[in-house]
Amino acid sequence: MPLDAEDAQESPIGQLLSSARSLWQLRVFRRFWVANLVSNLGTSAFVMALSWLTVKTYGASGIAALALGYGVPQFVLEVVGGAAADRINRRRLFQLTETGFLVVALTLWLVSIHGTVPLWLLVAVNACNGAISAFDSPARTALISEMVPQHQWMEAQQLYSASSNITNIFGPALGGVLLSIGTSNRSHEEVAFFFNVLSFLPLLILIPFLPSPRAATHAARSKGESFLRSVAEGLQFVRGQWSLRSLLQLLAVVMLLGMPFQTLLPIFVHGHPAMGGGQSHGYYAALLSAVALGGFVGALLGMASSSGRRPGGPLLAAAVGLGLSIVLLASSAVIHWASLAAFFAGACGVLAVNLDTALVEGFTPVALQGRVSAIASLSKGLQSFSAAAASGLMHGVALLTGVPGSGYWPVQVSMGVALILVVFLLRGPLLALEARAASARA
Numbered sequence: 001m002p003l004d005a006e007d008a009q010e011s012p013i014g015q016l017l018s019s020a021r022s023l024w025q026l027r028v029f030r031r032f033w034v035a036n037l038v039s040n041l042g043t044s045a046f047v048m049a050l051s052w053l054t055v056k057t058y059g060a061s062g063i064a065a066l067a068l069g070y071g072v073p074q075f076v077l078e079v080v081g082g083a084a085a086d087r088i089n090r091r092r093l094f095q096l097t098e099t100g101f102l103v104v105a106l107t108l109w110l111v112s113i114h115g116t117v118p119l120w121l122l123v124a125v126n127a128c129n130g131a132i133s134a135f136d137s138p139a140r141t142a143l144i145s146e147m148v149p150q151h152q153w154m155e156a157q158q159l160y161s162a163s164s165n166i167t168n169i170f171g172p173a174l175g176g177v178l179l180s181i182g183t184s185n186r187s188h189e190e191v192a193f194f195f196n197v198l199s200f201l202p203l204l205i206l207i208p209f210l211p212s213p214r215a216a217t218h219a220a221r222s223k224g225e226s227f228l229r230s231v232a233e234g235l236q237f238v239r240g241q242w243s244l245r246s247l248l249q250l251l252a253v254v255m256l257l258g259m260p261f262q263t264l265l266p267i268f269v270h271g272h273p274a275m276g277g278g279q280s281h282g283y284y285a286a287l288l289s290a291v292a293l294g295g296f297v298g299a300l301l302g303m304a305s306s307s308g309r310r311p312g313g314p315l316l317a318a319a320v321g322l323g324l325s326i327v328l329l330a331s332s333a334v335i336h337w338a339s340l341a342a343f344f345a346g347a348c349g350v351l352a353v354n355l356d357t358a359l360v361e362g363f364t365p366v367a368l369q370g371r372v373s374a375i376a377s378l379s380k381g382l383q384s385f386s387a388a389a390a391s392g393l394m395h396g397v398a399l400l401t402g403v404p405g406s407g408y409w410p411v412q413v414s415m416g417v418a419l420i421l422v423v424f425l426l427r428g429p430l431l432a433l434e435a436r437a438a439s440a441r442a
Contacts, residue, residue: 023148023155023156023159026147026148028147028209028210028211029144029147029148029156031206031209032143032144032147032206032210033159033160033163034202035202035203035205035206036160036163036164036203037163037166037167038199038202038203039098039199039200039202039203040163040164040167040168040171040199041167041170041171041174041199042171042195042196042197042198042199042200043167043171043196043199044167044168044170044171044172044174044175044288044292045171045172045174045175045178045192045195045196046105046175046192046193046195046196047171048171048172048175048176048192048284048285048288049175049178049179049187049189049192049193050066050122050125050126050189051063051066051263051265051266051284052179052187052189052266052281052284053117053122053187053189054066054119054122054266055266055267055270056187056270056281057116057119058119059270059395060267060391060392060394060395060398060407061391061392061395062119062122063263063264063266063267063387063391064387064388064389064391064392064395065119065122065123065388066122066123066126067260067263067384067385067387067388067391068123068384068385068388069122069123069124069125069126069127069130070126070127070129070130070133070384071130071383071384071385071387071388072127072130072384072385073127073128073130073131073134074130074131074133074134074384075382075384075385076134077131077134077135078134078138080134080135081134081135081136081137081138081139084135084138084139090139090142090143090146091143091207091208091210091211093135093139094136094139094140094143094207094210095204095207095208096135097132097133097135097136097139098136098200098203098204098207099204100128100132101129101132101136101200102197102200102204104125104128104129104132105193105196105197105200106197107125108121108125108193109190109193109194109196109197112189112190112193113190130384141157143210144156144157144160146210146211147210147211157354157357157358161299161302161350161354162296162299162300164295164299166296167292168288168289168291168292168295168296169289169292169293169295169296170289170292171288171292172284172285172286172288172289172292173285173286173289174195175192175285175288176281176282176284176285176286178191178192178195179191179192179281187281237364244360244364246426246429246432247356247359247360248360248376249426249429250315250319250352250356250423250426250429251353251356251357251360251376252382253319253419253422253423253426254319254322254349254352254353254356254419255353255382255383255386256382256383256385256386257323257386257415257416257418257419257422258319258322258323258326258349258352258415258416258419259322259349259353259383260383260386260387260390260415261326261329261345261349261412261415261416262288262291262345262346262349263383263384263387263391264387264390264391264394264408264412265284265287265288265291265342266284267391267394267405267408268287268329268330268338268408268412269283269284269287270284270405271398271404271405271406271408272405274333274334274335275334275335275338283335286335286339287335287338287339287342290338290339290340290342290343290346291342291343291345291346292346293343293346294342294343294344294345294346294347294348294349294350295346295347295349295350296350297343297346297347298318298346298347298348298349298350298351298354299350299351299354301314301347301351302350302351302354302355302358312431312432314351314355315352315355315356316423316427316431318348318349318351318352318355319348319352319419319423320420320423320424321344321347321348322345322348322349322352322416322419323416323417323418323419323420323423324344324416324420325341325342325344325345325348325416326341326345326412326413326415326416326419327413327416327417328340328341328344329341329342329345329412330408330409330412330413330416331409331413356376357376360376386415390411390412390415393407393411394407394408394411395407397410397411
């Protein structure tokens with residue numbers, strides 16, 4: 001009893017550090033974390049360079065096409081990718097997807113060094129990445145569960161997310177530096193694209209040494225279930241769990257109305273005269289780093305809250321905070337206020353998504369994790385569709401008013417306000433989730 005009481009009184013920060021130390025002692029997880037750190041650093045610089053190249057060359061309509069190119073194949077293939085992660089060797093699947101990412105990155109770099117990249121190719125590259133990601137994300141998420149004990153699944157997912165946010169802090173800054181390398185005054189996106197190619201190598205070298213999948217993860221395949229039946233089983237499980245339905249509804253709202261703000265940032269900077277307009281990619285890199293720094297803080301808060309006893313309250317607060325931060329960001333006249341708002345938007349967004357995703361993983365049996373993770377990613381896929389629609393609407397408003405960049409403020413503010421209102425309407429299921437956790441302790 002005294003030991004239990006002492007554990008119960010441990011502070012959230014103490015729990016966070018204890019979990020991180022315990023996970024860091026697992027050699028396979030530690031190596032995987034470091035290799036992903038390098039890969040994510042390259043990806044972050046790549047995304048920054050790709051978005052800036054698109055907005056400076058093709059404007060808001062280019063950003064809309066880019067978002068759709070990524071979102072459509074990812075959305076269509078997500079559940080299929082999740083079922084694949086539950087039915088075939090996850091390590092082999094992950095190796096194939098990472099190799100695919102490398103080939104696409106190499107192709108874009110080779111084209112970019114020879115001059116202007118046409119919009120259709122930029123969209124095609126993003127479409128390939130979206131299709132590959134539909135298989136990569138469930139396999140990656142499920143592989144983490146193979147590396148750590150079951151009671152540390154949630155903490156491992158949060159620590160992995162923290163590595164992504166660390167690289168997102170420095171990735172845009174590195175991307176800004178890479179874009180400045182060259183003999184001319186223009187931005188040199190091809191340098192960032194080449195760095196992205198190199199960043200895949202450590203992870204590809206490590207993959208053969210990852211643990212073999214547990215037998216339980218291939219139960220569906222061993223029972224001889226059809227592929228479609230395997231997908232249907234995942235959907236049926238979610239329908240039968242009210243807590244999962246509530247979490248997925250909240251995730252969908254956050255991804256639809258909140259998280260597109262980051263995709264829309266290049267439009268904000270490009271049309272904002274006080275930040276250099278379209279002349280400086282440095283402001284864009286600074287805002288991305290502010291978002292990522294906030295995301296890192298949000299990930300740490302998520303790790304501290306992952307074992308919390310009242311999950312509904314933090315989720316509700318984080319979602320509302322995201323909406324408020326978006327409104328403040330869109331209304332910022334100078335880089336200082338914009339960076340502060342971007343920081344809070346990143347923190348609240350990552351906290352909401354990570355808590356939601358971690359709870360979904362915790363409520364799901366290991367044999368179904370790939371499929372349920374893919375269903376959750378369908379909600380995340382709404383981000384691309386929403387960003388594409390918002391970009392197109394911003395472009396339309398600018399054409400009607402004749403003022404470049406005039407469409408950003410009304411569209412982005414409307415999305416932030418709508419997020420707050422919809423989250424308020426969903427407060428009932430969130431508080432019911434909290435009540436269920438409280439009754440389970442009684």
